[in-house]
Amino acid sequence: MSLLELDGVKVHFPIKKGVLFGRTVGHVYAVDGVSLKVEAGETYGLVGESGCGKTTLGRSVLRLVDITEGSVVLDGTDLAKLPGEEMRRFRRRLQMVFQDPLGSLNPRQNIESILSEGMVAHGIGKDQEERREKIKSILDKVGLPSNALSRYPHEFSGGQRQRIGIARALVLEPDVIICDEPVSALDVSVQAQVINLLEELQEELGLTYLVIAHDLAVVRHISDTIGVMYLGSLVEEAPSDALYAEPKHPYTKALMSAVPVPDPEVEDRRERILLTGDLPSPANPPSGCRFHTRCPWVQERCSTERPELRDVGGGHRVACHYADEIESGALKRTRPTDIEAVTETEGVVTEQPEGATEVSVALLPADSTTKPDPEVVKERVSSAVEARSDQTADAVVKDADAANPNASGKTSDETD
Amino acid sequence: MSVATKTDKIQRLAELAATKETATGASLWREAFRRLKHSKMAIIGAVIIALFIVLAIVGPYIAPYSPTAQTWRGEVFPNRGEFVGARGENWFGLDHLGRDLFSRFLVGARQTLLVGIVATTIGLIIGFVIGGLAGAFATLGGDTGKRIDSVIMRFIDIMLAMPSLLLAVSIAAVMGQSLTAVMIAVGVVQIPVFARLLRGSMLAQGTSDYVLAAQSLGLRKRRIVLSQVIPNSLSPVIVQATLSLATAIIEAAALSYLGLGNPDPAIPEWGVMLTQAQRFFDNAPMMAVYPAVGIIITALGFTLLGEAMREALDPKLRG
Numbered sequence: 001m002s003l004l005e006l007d008g009v010k011v012h013f014p015i016k017k018g019v020l021f022g023r024t025v026g027h028v029y030a031v032d033g034v035s036l037k038v039e040a041g042e043t044y045g046l047v048g049e050s051g052c053g054k055t056t057l058g059r060s061v062l063r064l065v066d067i068t069e070g071s072v073v074l075d076g077t078d079l080a081k082l083p084g085e086e087m088r089r090f091r092r093r094l095q096m097v098f099q100d101p102l103g104s105l106n107p108r109q110n111i112e113s114i115l116s117e118g119m120v121a122h123g124i125g126k127d128q129e130e131r132r133e134k135i136k137s138i139l140d141k142v143g144l145p146s147n148a149l150s151r152y153p154h155e156f157s158g159g160q161r162q163r164i165g166i167a168r169a170l171v172l173e174p175d176v177i178i179c180d181e182p183v184s185a186l187d188v189s190v191q192a193q194v195i196n197l198l199e200e201l202q203e204e205l206g207l208t209y210l211v212i213a214h215d216l217a218v219v220r221h222i223s224d225t226i227g228v229m230y231l232g233s234l235v236e237e238a239p240s241d242a243l244y245a246e247p248k249h250p251y252t253k254a255l256m257s258a259v260p261v262p263d264p265e266v267e268d269r270r271e272r273i274l275l276t277g278d279l280p281s282p283a284n285p286p287s288g289c290r291f292h293t294r295c296p297w298v299q300e301r302c303s304t305e306r307p308e309l310r311d312v313g314g315g316h317r318v319a320c321h322y323a324d325e326i327e328s329g330a331l332k333r334t335r336p337t338d339i340e341a342v343t344e345t346e347g348v349v350t351e352q353p354e355g356a357t358e359v360s361v362a363l364l365p366a367d368s369t370t371k372p373d374p375e376v377v378k379e380r381v382s383s384a385v386e387a388r389s390d391q392t393a394d395a396v397v398k399d400a401d402a403a404n405p406n407a408s409g410k411t412s413d414e415t416d
Numbered sequence: 417m418s419v420a421t422k423t424d425k426i427q428r429l430a431e432l433a434a435t436k437e438t439a440t441g442a443s444l445w446r447e448a449f450r451r452l453k454h455s456k457m458a459i460i461g462a463v464i465i466a467l468f469i470v471l472a473i474v475g476p477y478i479a480p481y482s483p484t485a486q487t488w489r490g491e492v493f494p495n496r497g498e499f500v501g502a503r504g505e506n507w508f509g510l511d512h513l514g515r516d517l518f519s520r521f522l523v524g525a526r527q528t529l530l531v532g533i534v535a536t537t538i539g540l541i542i543g544f545v546i547g548g549l550a551g552a553f554a555t556l557g558g559d560t561g562k563r564i565d566s567v568i569m570r571f572i573d574i575m576l577a578m579p580s581l582l583l584a585v586s587i588a589a590v591m592g593q594s595l596t597a598v599m600i601a602v603g604v605v606q607i608p609v610f611a612r613l614l615r616g617s618m619l620a621q622g623t624s625d626y627v628l629a630a631q632s633l634g635l636r637k638r639r640i641v642l643s644q645v646i647p648n649s650l651s652p653v654i655v656q657a658t659l660s661l662a663t664a665i666i667e668a669a670a671l672s673y674l675g676l677g678n679p680d681p682a683i684p685e686w687g688v689m690l691t692q693a694q695r696f697f698d699n700a701p702m703m704a705v706y707p708a709v710g711i712i713i714t715a716l717g718f719t720l721l722g723e724a725m726r727e728a729l730d731p732k733l734r735g
Contacts, residue, residue, distance in 0.1 A: 062632045091634035104625035108444055108647045117643070118633035152443055168633070 001076075002037035003208050004061070004176055009034045009070035009080075011053070011060045015283060028283045030056040032232035033070070035309070038176070038225075043202065043209040045223030045240065047216060047255070051279055053232040054212045055099075058178045061210065062094055063087055074176065092122045095169035099181035101161035105153035111164060112149040115139075118172050135171060141204075142167045142197060159190035166197065170205075179211045183218060195222055216259050220244055225315075228252050231290040232282055234309060238316040248318045248327060250295045251275075276335065289321070296335045297326050448651075451728040458724030464717025472526040479519035483684045508706050511692065520684040521706055527595075527685035528714070531668040534599045536660045539606025544653065546572065546607065547614030551649070552641045554615065555622025569615065572608045580605040584667060588676040598677055602667045606660050613656055617649035624648075651729035658722030662715035669711055686710050 011031040014024040030053045038044040046054045059065045061072050063079055072079040074094060082090060098104035105114055115135045116128065125131035136146045142163040153161060162182065169177050182198065183191040195218060201207060213219045219226055220240055227237040228251065236249040247253045254273040261267045275294045280286050286293045292302035301321055309317045312324070325331040452458045508517035550568040553561035575583070584601040591597035621627065622645055630640045665686075671677055672687030673694070686707035693704035 059628075064628055064631055088634045088636065091632060094632075096629065096632040098625050098629060100625055104629045106626040106630070106644050106648065109643075110443065117630070117635060117639075121633060121635045121639065154444070165629075168629070172633070 003040040003075060004038040004210070005071075005073040006037075006057075006061070007035050007071045007073070009057065009060055009072060010068045011056050011065055012068045013065075026283055029232050029285055030282055031060060032282075032285065034229070034232075034234055035070075036227055036234065036237065038208055038210055040175075040208055041202070041206050042224040043211055043222050045219035045226040046210065046212045046229060047214060047219050047226060048229035049214065049255075049279060051282065052229045053282065054229050055180055057229070058096070058180050058210060058212045061176075061178055062091060062096055064096075089122065092118075092172045093175045095172055095174040095177050097162070097165050097169055097177060097179045097182045100185050101158055101165050102153060104165055105161060105168075107153055110150050110152050111139075114153070114164065115168055115171050118168065122172060124172070135167075138167045138170050141170065141201065157190075158186050159193060162186060162190075162194050163197065166194075166201070170201070173205075174207075176208045176210065179209055179213075181213055182211065184213065184215060191218065198222065216255065228255065231280060231285055233290060234317075234319065235291065236316075236318045236320075237309065238318075239314070242314060242316055246327075248312060248316065248323045249291075249320050250297055250326065251291050254296075289319075296333045297322060297331050298334050299331075448725075448728040452724060455724045455728065457720050458728070461717045461720030461722075461724060464713060465721060468525065468529060468714050468717060471522065472529040475522035475525045479516075479522045481516040481519040483515060483520040483523040484682050508702070511689075511696075511700075511703055517689075517703065517706060520689060521686075521710060524684040524686045524689060524707065525710070527683055528665055528668070528687070528711070531595070531599055531602065531685070531687075532661045532665040532714075532718075535602035535664040535668060536606060536657055538600060538603025539660065539664075540610055540653075540657050542603070543607040543610025544614055547611035548618070548641075548646065550611065551615040551618030551622070551645070552637075554619055555627070555645060556637045556640060565615070569612075572611050575604075575608040576612070581667065581670060584671060585674060585676065588671055593676060595677070595683075598668050598671050601671060601676075602664050605667065606664065609660070610653060610656065614649060614653050617652050618645050621645050621648045652726075655722050655726040655729065658718055658725060662718040662722075665711060665715055665718075669707075 009031055010029075010033055012027040012029055015026040015028060017023050017025050032053075034057055036044065046057065048054045056065060060067050061079070063072075063082075067080045070080065074090070077090065079087065079090065079094075109117070112132065112135060115138070116125075116131045119125050119131050119134070125134060132149070135149065139146055139148060144160060144163050144167065148156070148160075148164075153164065156164065162185075166182075179198065183194050186194060198209065199222060202209060209222070211219060211222055223240045225237065226240045226243050227234050228243075228249065229235070230251050236243065236247065236252045238248075243252065244256065247256050250273075254275050257271065257273045261270060273296060275296075277294050280290075280293055286303070288304045288306050289295070289302040290306075292298045295302065299322060305321070307319045307321050309319045311317050320326070322331055508521060511517055511520070546568060550565045550572075553568075554565035555561075557564065584605050587601035587604055588597045591600065618641075627640060627644055630644045635644075668677070668685075669687030669690060672685060673691045675691065677685065677688050677691070689707040690704055690711075693700070693707070697704055
């Protein structure tokens with residue numbers, strides 16, 4: 001049995017209208033049926049783009065938002081059904097580290113007061129003296145000097161503030177810590193320090209983490225298992241190495257392909273999947289598979305039938321009807337995803353004459369597998385301009401022609 | 417590197433370490449006070465207020481004449497209808513009953529300050545309780561709390577819908593002519609301002625991360641409101657209280673001017689003095705100018721201090 005189990009968790013926020021007696025006119029389906037298990041002593045990483053509901057899911061575990069449906073079971077107790085006061089006492093075992101280190105610390109309390117508040121609420125430590133001793137030992141663990149006690153949050157640097165946030169969670173000796181974007185507000189060098197601190201603390205204290213992040217590198221580094229969220233539900237879940245080695249869900253593939261590879265040759269040759277369109281509104285999610293409006297491999301079945309997470313072996317779960325077919329290459333793409341295809345379409349619809357020259361320059365790196373020939377480039381530029389001028393008034397064509405020799409001259413300079 | 421500079425360096429580092437060990441943190445309140453001390457506006461305002469308070473305390477003792485002592489009619493209008501202006505023994509001249517205006521001005525300061533402070537305190541306390549309750553219910557009370565907040569705030573809206581002076585006049589009229597009535601009337605008018613301000617400020621703080629953090633720590637709701645939300649919502653209310661003091665003095669003067677003030681002629685007050693001067697404005701405009709200038713300068717003092725406090729407490733200017 002896992003330490004933390006979420007089963008079919010749904011968090012729907014009502015959209016209300018009216019002043020005194022609010023009438024519910026709809027719901028925002030922030031989290032729409034998420035089931036996952038977090039094993040004791042392990043780290044579960046939750047990734048997804050902004051607005052996919054990962055933060056709401058994290059908050060629902062702590063019941064900071066009301067759970068509409070489903071259960072959150074910690075160590076055999078269903079938190080979703082606990083009455084208020086019992087839930088309050090249970091929060092000692094579940095703590096949270098927030099994204100904004102300064103915003104999550106009360107600016108009018110000093111560090112000692114911030115750190116002892118939770119202990120007072122749960123009756124830990126007989127008197128302030130005892131609590132102070134404990135706080136000092138925790139401060140030492142997270143790498144802060146003990147003279148920090150009488151200082152205020154605004155007197156610390158970003159990384160130190162996040163350490164205070166971690167210390168605040170640690171003083172209550174929790175079983176599970178939910179880290180909501182723990183490092184995204186910090187600069188890169190400090191990110192590493194905080195991530196390493198979290199790992200050290202896990203080893204030392206046997207903590208269990210649920211890490212929410214949008215930074216794929218961070219999540220990969222820290223997680224044992226990773227869940228990918230899209231529009232309120234999990235689309236894929238796998239052990240972290242397996243997920244990075246062979247992502248199976250089209251959304252995960254697109255997400256992974258967005259990470260640049262630090263090798264220019266591989267970077268040039270590898271396939272990139274560019275998604276078209278925006279994240280649909282969670283107040284009006286698409287029917288069937290939530291991803292079908294943007295999926296490059298979309299089929300008819302996808303818009304009617306919502307895929308469940310199914311096991312495809314090795315603890316790899318994916319919510320896609322056609323994951324196997326996509327994997328074997330049996331399914332052809334139904335939408336353009338290639339970087340060149342996307343750029344060219346954009347080039348045709350560009351309104352301004354200067355757009356043509358920009359496109360021609362943009363075409364160069366995309367085509368770099370073959371050696372760029374100045375003649376070919378010239379042809380492309382003029383064809384791009386022609387394609388444009390077909391749709392525009394004469395005056396603009398003149399402008400475009402005037403810009404044309406200039407543009408081809410510039411591009412051939414660059415290619416030489 | 418020579419040995420001497422090296423030991424120097426070590427010593428300096430040790431000193432630095434020692435200072436850090438003893439240094440205590442600077443709370444936001446203390447920093448705001450430090451900024452306040454460096455603001456010219458605050459200093460001018462504070463000096464004016466201090467003078468006013470001193471005047472209110474010692475005024476009756478330093479007044480050269482009794483504020484109620486009258487003189488013979490012949491002395492009041494020596495040149496048929498002309499008032500006695502400023503002169504050696506009466507710095508501000510005499511009023512229509514031959515009372516010394518300077519003495520009345522000095523003695524009247526106390527009453528004016530009292531009205532301002534008491535009225536503002538009434539408004540602040542009642543407004544704070546109402547606004548605090550509404551804010552607490554709205555931020556942490558869930559759906560039921562939001563409904564309670566909504567009901568409370570509609571009552572406040574009703575109060576706000578009435579023109580403040582009209583409301584004060586009706587309250588004062590119902591309660592009869594007395595100083596208490598003026599204070600309560602002016603205070604009640606301030607209630608919705610404070611209530612709305614505190615509630616709005618609490619709502620803004622209620623969604624902040626540290627309130628969420630306090631909830632996730634397992635703090636009780638009452639504790640969250642008292643130790644997290646309210647301390648961070650106070651600064652606009654404090655600023656408003658300072659600014660309201662000025663308004664309260666002016667409104668009390670307005671009520672006195674309308675004849676709803678203290679009817680007891682033995683206790684002079686700047687607003688009452690202004691009312692009385694009105695009848696003789698053609699012949700003796702200076703009689704109105706003295707109390708008016710007094711009210712204006714005092715109100716200016718409180719406004720300056722209030723504005724300076726707003727700036728000092730603004731977290732965006734923290735540095």
